[in-house]
Amino acid sequence: MTERLLPAWSLRAEEVDGIEPAPVWSDRVTREWALGGSTGEGVDVCILDSGVDGDHPLVGGLSSAVAVEPPEEEGAEPRIVPDELGDVCGHGTACAGIVRSLAPDCRLHSVRVLGAGNAGSGDLILTGLRHAIEQGHRVVNLSLSTTKRRFAELLHDLADAAYFKRTVLVASAHNMPVESYPWRFASVISVGSHEGEDSLAWYANPDPPVEFFARGVELDVAWTGGGTLRCTGNSFAAPHIAGIAALVLARHPELTPFQLKSVLYLTATNAGGTT
């Protein structure tokens, strides 16, 4: 095979026999095939949120924790610094606890994008997301959205970059009558809530843009202070799918975001998937 002068944007006739074979799935993709016996071992999951209390017993430690701080000079980029504050709300800890409960052996990372004021927070979220993708984390949980159209295009580009780098973005859907991002993008996995109590029940939505429904109502979650609080919101449904994604990727690390979404679809509770 001759050496390529250009990236692999086409497939030459002489290359057809040498192309890497696509993975062959079983005749029926079941939950047993997808995640049976998985603990999420070795999968890096990033929580882009209010920070995470890594010492919380339900979080069980962090592999890394950084914060995005506003630039020191006007016009400069926001800075990635070691996180000294931990969780400035409690919500990031809750999301981390949910992922840990489903994928106990995954590696959890925190990127704190809150705490420096609401003004300028869009830039911090973009910088934090870019950092998470650059780190090569396989799953990034985004229990947040922006309504600012200025950020939509930049977020869209980042979501596509993640998609091609095999980083799965799991974003909570907005249940308010406004345009918001990034959950509306086809390159991310968008999640709304169902009212059930089974953390391993998820439903494929035949009527997108919300693609999946996961547990998000009245659940006991880890919170700052070491205890738990009972919470409701789509922002808790997203980390359920993030945790389930970690389980699948631990068993099938070769999956692209597109293939992972297909597996989640084929093993959804309303597609016959059971725990």
Added chain:
Amino acid sequence: MTESAYRAVAAAGMLATEESHRRLLQSIVGVARAIFKAKAASVFLFDEDADELVFEAVSGEGEGDLVGMRMPSSTGIAGWVLVTRQPLVVDDLSADPRHARQAAEATGYVPNALVAVPLLTDERAIGVLNVLDRAEVDRPFSLAEMELLTLFADQAAIGLDLLRAGRKARSVAEGGDDERAAVVARLAELLGEDDDGAGLRLLEALERVLRGRG
């Protein structure tokens, strides 16, 4: 303010008084409190200049002495809701010692259950609606209630936006320091003397250009 500027401002629907806007917001938090049979309901306005949240209306616990009190805009539960645009329902809140301490220091009232919804208008987050200690907190909060609350938040956002717009209009009328708004006010005044409509057509053309650019 001249007669023509007065007409222009009135035509833009910005002449309502601060008092009537406050009554509208007060009515909104009153109804929110009634819908959920809650001990209190409140609306925070996001003050962009100070980058803080300000209590604008309170019904129930804290009514009368919380209005005007300020909170950080991106920490705590209200800050998280403002930045992330996501509604949040949190019960057993008193189990979070930091929140309990902050709430006690700030308001003297520590709620045990909180529902917080962002107030959005177009692409901006302009505040947060809170419902504190709803009745029947032991009964699961349903998605139907969440939908009801988000619909209601849309109304609260309109009320809050009217308050903001009214203040802006008054600031301009009183010679406030917003340069762009002052230019618009001067143009509005000149339009009142624009007999042949040429100025209006020019401004409409400018509007199309600016919209195309945005």
